Amino acid sequence: MVNLTATENHALENAADAPMLAQVEKWAAINSGTGNLAGLKTVAGALADAFAVLPGAVRLVAADPVESVDSAGTVNTVQRGDHLHVRVRPEAPVQLLLTGHMDTVFAADHPFQTLKWLEAGVLNGPGTADMKAGISVILAALIALETSPLASRIGYDVMINSDEETGSQASAALIAELAKGKTAALTYEPALPDGTLAGARPGSGNFSVIVHGRAAHAGRNPQDGRNALLAAADLALRLGALKSDALKVNPAKIDGGGPNNIVPDSAILRVNMRPSTPDAMAAAEAAMRDAIAAVSRDHDVHCHVHGGFNRPPKPLDAAATRLFELVRDCGAALGLPPISWNATGGVCDGNNIAACGVPVVDTMGPRGGAIHSSDEFLIVDSLAERAQLSALTMIRIAERGTV
Structure with missing residues (x-):
């Protein structure tokens, strides 16, 4: 010493x-x-x-x-x-x-x-x-x-x-x-x-996106259904594509679905995001809103986001x-x-x-x-x-x- x-x-x-x-x-x-x-x-x-x-x-x-x-x-x-x-x-x-x-x-x-x-x-x-x-x-x-x-x-x-x-x-x-x-x-x-x-350290946010669709018979009238599981999967792909040097994205799990003969009317996507800077965090929030709006429109479903960035960068x-x-x-x-x-x-x-x-x-x-x-x-x-x-x-x- x-x-x-x-x-x-x-x-x-x-x-x-x-x-x-x-x-x-x-x-x-x-x-x-x-x-x-x-x-x-x-x-x-x-x-x-x-x-x-x-x-x-x-x-x-x-x-x-x-x-x-x-x-x-x-x-x-x-x-x-x-x-x-x-x-x-x-x-x-x-x-x-x-x-x-x-x-x-x-x-x-x-x-x-x-x-x-x-x-x-x-x-x-x-x-x-x-x-x-x-x-x-x-x-x-x-x-x-x-x-x-x-x-x-x-x-x-x-x-x-x-x-x-x-x-x-x-x-x-x-x-x-x-x-x-x-x-x-x-x-x-x-x-x-x-x-x-x-x-x-980066920031971190955990999100659960609840997707509400519409059930229907998978063979008789699938066109009347709105597949929440498919919408959640589409959202997972869109969010995953946001990855960059400033943002890590991990779509981790989808809950939902049921019998093969029913169009699933609900699903929950779990995703973690890790932005390296405050600007990247703000951009991630905006990109998530845009992706959810696009999936809601394209699949005719309603999405509710639960969670947020609990650890700032x-x-x-x-x-x-x-x-x-x-x-x-x-x-x-x-x-x-x-x-x-x-x-x-x-x-x-x-x-x-x-x-x-x-x-x-x-x-x-x-x-x-x-x-x-x-x-x-x-x-x-x-x-x-x-x-x-x-x-x-x-x-x-x-x-x-x-x-």
Whole structure:
């Protein structure tokens, strides 16, 4: 370690000594798939107890209602789990937002439920890297920050939501509320195995297009029918043709149809769009409207669109670049391999935070990989490494009063 003060060294020692591995093993052993409300409640309680060591207010926030379209085209309300919110020193001159998520992609009945060591220092398990380990790093870094004489200059909100893996619709309003007035934000998605961070991210939107046609006998009077399934397929092809360097389009599924002797009168097209820029997002919305209007006219059907762009694009502006450079410089001071960042096709809560005008680095979690699969792994040595990186980054923001 180089260019570190005595007070920084003291805080960093506290960060490295935190019982992060034990926390990860405890929290990852509890299934907390986004739809597992009982598991999420258990994890939320455990996290509330753990974060109670910080000198602030800890609360559980009820999730906002979320709508979902089922395979019959019916719009239903889906319940999500409570979110954890911790607030410390809201009166301090420098304010940070730290975010993570307690949910995983592994449902309560998924076969991937247990932890095992793949080799010395590499832990395999559901949510180990994504992101129970990131939550442990947040806590360790904040406990270390509290030992610094600069702690009084910095306040923070911690938000651990329960629905990040499904797009954060139940927590988007809370994220936007907590992002207001923040100097910077840190989000704890895992870094790549070599420590590379995610830089610019595209936006993401999920859409369900409900197509209403007209049923008829497929042999006796098919001309009287309006084939909703055919219209949905035509729309899928038209939307797929919108793909470009600035826009990724994935028509993912069509629900609908029935007996072979009936012209189907309803279908639902599911599609994901990922625009790289705000202009590309606006263009995609307009192109989708045009495609739906054309299909409605050509097939004499009625279409209803449900959903939207829940993750705006996250370009790297000057403020975000300065924050990345600060993290890089802190890594160098800690003697870590050079930290770099690359654009990625994935999305996360960092998109939502950046859309609020707050600079954010959203891969501050430990190193790991194979996330969203049963091969998910955490590189355990990176727990202390990333806790120290976060603590030093926050201390230096407190010193500067800005990024």
